Amino acid sequence: MTDDLTAVAPQIKAQILAEALPYIRNFHGKTIVIKYGGNAMTDERLKHGFARDVILLKLVGMNPVVVHGGGPQIDNALKKIGKQGTFVQGMRITDEETMEVVEWVLGGEVQQDIVMLINHYGGQAVGLTGKDGGLIRAKKMAMPDKENPGQFLDIGFVGEIDAINPAVVKALQDDAFIPIISPIGFGQDGQAYNINADVVAGKIAEILKAEKLIMMTNIAGVQDKQGNLVTDLSAREIDEMFADGTISGGMLPKISSALDAAKSGVNTVHIIDGRIEHSLLLEVLTEQAFGTMIRSH
Numbered sequence: 001m002t003d004d005l006t007a008v009a010p011q012i013k014a015q016i017l018a019e020a021l022p023y024i025r026n027f028h029g030k031t032i033v034i035k036y037g038g039n040a041m042t043d044e045r046l047k048h049g050f051a052r053d054v055i056l057l058k059l060v061g062m063n064p065v066v067v068h069g070g071g072p073q074i075d076n077a078l079k080k081i082g083k084q085g086t087f088v089q090g091m092r093i094t095d096e097e098t099m100e101v102v103e104w105v106l107g108g109e110v111q112q113d114i115v116m117l118i119n120h121y122g123g124q125a126v127g128l129t130g131k132d133g134g135l136i137r138a139k140k141m142a143m144p145d146k147e148n149p150g151q152f153l154d155i156g157f158v159g160e161i162d163a164i165n166p167a168v169v170k171a172l173q174d175d176a177f178i179p180i181i182s183p184i185g186f187g188q189d190g191q192a193y194n195i196n197a198d199v200v201a202g203k204i205a206e207i208l209k210a211e212k213l214i215m216m217t218n219i220a221g222v223q224d225k226q227g228n229l230v231t232d233l234s235a236r237e238i239d240e241m242f243a244d245g246t247i248s249g250g251m252l253p254k255i256s257s258a259l260d261a262a263k264s265g266v267n268t269v270h271i272i273d274g275r276i277e278h279s280l281l282l283e284v285l286t287e288q289a290f291g292t293m294i295r296s297h
C-alpha cells in the first residue's frame with residue numbers, strides 16, 4: 001500500500017508541474033494585480049506561503065503587483081488607544097487620529113511585514129504608499145447618504161481616487177522588483193487620505209492593463225442569499241445582489257471594484273479564499289477553479 005502511494009505521488013507532482021506550463025507561457029510578461037486583504041494575512045504560515053507564491057510568479061516571468069489591506073490590523077491598533085473602528089458601506093470613518101493610525105499601520109507595519117517576508121525568501125520587494133512617485137492622487141470621498149437621497153455623509157479623511165500615475169510601479173517592474181502598495185493617497189491640499197484597498201487594487205489593475213486581478217479574502221467567495229458559493233457573477237446578478245442586500249459590508253467595495261476592473265479591460269477578475277494555502281498559485285497556474293469570477297456583462 002505504502003509502495004503504491006509513493007509511486008503515485010511523484011507522478012501527481014509531475015502532472016501538476018506539467019499542467020502549469022501553458023499558464024506560465026500565456027501569462028509570461030503579463031501583470032497580475034493581487035489584492036492581499038487584511039483578513040487573509042492573519043495566519044503566519046499562510047503569510048510565508050503567500051510571499052513564496054508571489055516570488056514564484058515573478059521568477060517564471062509574470063509581473064505581480066501587490067496591493068495590501070489591513071482593516072483588522074488597524075482595528076487592533078485603534079483598540080490599543082481606546083478607539084473603536086466604525087464603517088459605513090464598507091468604508092472606515094476616518095478622523096484625524098484614525099488617519100494617523102492608518103498611515104502608521106498600513107504604510108509602516110503591514111507593508112513592511114510583507115516586504116520583509118518576500119525579501120527573506122529571495123525576492124526583491126519594494127514598499128510604496130500612494131504618495132511615492134505621485135502614485136495615487138486622491139480627494140475627499142463624497143459618500144451618498146442612503147437614508148437621504150441627494151445628500152452626502154462626511155466620513156472624514158476617506159479618499160476616492162482622482163488619478164493614478166503608474167510610472168513608479170512600471171519602473172520597479174522593469175527592474176525585477178515586486179511593488180507592494182499601501183492604499184494611502186495624497187490630496188492636492190497636502191492631506192493624506194485613507195482609501196479602501198479593494199478600490200486601489202481595482203484601479204491599479206485597470207491602469208496597468210493587468211491580465212488578472214485576484215482579490216484574496218477570508219471567505220470562499222461570494223455567497224448567495226442561502227449562503228451557497230457563487231462561482232460566477234455577471235453585472236446583472238451583481239446589481240440584483242446589491243439591491244436585495246445579499247452583498248454587504250466589506251464585500252460592497254470589493255465587488256464594485258472587481259466589476260469596474262472587469263469592465264475596464266482586466267481580462268479575468270477573481271475573488272478567492274486567502275485562507276487556503278497556496279490559493280494564489282492554484283488560481284494562476286492550475287485548471288482548478290475556485291472562488292468567484294466576476295464578469296463584465
Ligand SMILES: Nc1ncnc2c1ncn2[C@@H]1O[C@H](COP(=O)(O)OP(=O)(O)O)[C@@H](O)[C@H]1O
Nearest residue numbers: 037038039217219221222223246247248250251
Ligand atoms: N454575499 C457575500 N458573500 C460573501 N461575503 C460577504 C457577502 N456579503 C458580505 N460579506 C462579507 O464580506 C467579507 C469580506 O470583506 P472584508 O472583510 O472587507 O475582507 P478583506 O479584508 O479581505 O477586504 C466576508 O468575510 C463577509 O463577512
Ligand SMILES: CC(=O)N[C@@H](CCC(=O)OP(=O)(O)O)C(=O)O
Nearest residue numbers: 038069070071091092195196197
Ligand atoms: C476607507 C477604508 O475603509 N480603508 C481601509 C483601508 C484598509 C483596507 O481596505 O483593508 P482590508 O482590505 O483588509 O479591508 C480601512 O481603513 O480599513
